[in-house]
Amino acid sequence: MSTAKAEVASMLASLPEDASLEDIQCHLYVLEKVKRGMERTDSEGAIPHEEVKKRLGKWLDS
Incomplete structure (x- = not known):
């Protein structure tokens, strides 16, 4: 299992360079x-x- 820091680093690496702080949040x-x-x-x-x-059948029938 990875650490929280590693998960965040991976997530940040996958975002585009112009990602805003709101995107990151x-x-x-x-x-x-x-x-x-x-x-x-x-x-x-x-x-x-x-x-x-x-x-959920009654909502899924179309």
């Missing part, structure tokens, strides 16, 4: 939310794709 926010979601999935499990489709 947004990417950091998303990076943290995804990391927390993955940790929560590991600890609590996740709902299988087919079950999600069944639960």
